[in-house]
Amino acid sequence: MTKYHAVRDQLLDRLEEMASGEQLPPERDLAVELGVSRMTLRRAIDELVARGAVRRRHGSGVFALGPKLDQALMASSFTADMRARGLRPGARTLSFDVGPVGARIRSRLKLAEYDDAAQVTRLRLADDEPIALEELHVPRALVPDLAAADLEDQSFYDLLLARCGIVVARSVQTIEPTVVDAQEAADLDVPVHSPALLFERTSWSADDQPVEFVRSVYRGDRYKIRTELTAPGTEEAS
Incomplete structure (x- = not known):
């Protein structure tokens, strides 16, 4: 050494x-x-x-900086994840807009060309520390009265259940490395081009209706991915 x-x-x-x-x-x-x-x-x-x-x-x-927050590769909301760690989850709404979206998001949400979606950018917090930037896209017809204030310090999944009786049944998520741009760096309070993790997730209800497309940038200095592996022939790998 x-x-x-x-x-x-x-x-x-x-x-x-x-x-x-x-x-x-x-x-x-x-x-x-x-x-x-x-x-x-x-x-x-x-x-x-x-x-x-x-x-x-x-x-x-x-x-x-203390230990990184680790996320297991399983379905879990940010709010539930932070509470399970004994941390206080938070969400600050940075922008809110309603209108048509591009082809990429339309295909994820199965929207027609002129269907509207709510597009929300939120800063996700743990004990008031910025952890991630989240761009949430939701079919407007699913939650027609959704407003910016509804997602301030509030779980979207909890709101879906309480207001619409919808439970998120499954999600497909990709994760890849990235670096933050100038605006992301300012929002997350990190230097420009700091390493980060880019999450993209599409989620569906039990009746196979798309309920969200989310693009999230997590600080690489505060987050890591955890997998649990088992040997072949024993328990099924996580």
Whole structure:
């Protein structure tokens, strides 16, 4: 193991005992404590920044980010997912519009060319920290009285059930790596071109009616995907 890797692992051990938002000692002091050059220390910290373990604030120092939120590959709403972790879910509506949509979204929602859809952009929060940007598209005929305020700090799935008696029965979701653009960076409070995860999901009701198409950008420094695997011949893999 190189000295750089050893320093990285020592910092990871240290971060295990630190709270999210807690500051590491100044670079000069930390280099002396670990017995390495500041160049070696800086390289190790750069890797921790890239993997989302710490955040560097220019002029302030380096701060622990805490463990990433992991999402299992199973159907779950953002609200239910955050509550299961003991976090307070939130949603801030950034834009709301109703009108015709492009061919790609029409095909997902099985809409005719001039059918309207509600198009909502929301900032999803966990304990008031920005986690994801969500673009939600819903057939207008499904929830004709949907308004921007309805989705402020509210689960869309809960609203569907309470207002329409609709339960989301199945979803198809894709996940791919991406980087955030300038507007996404500003909304998520991260640097431009930070790594992120792009989720696209189409969901259907029990009677096979499309109820949503969602495009979400999750912060790569705060989110990861978890899968549970089993050996062939034992339990079915997740």
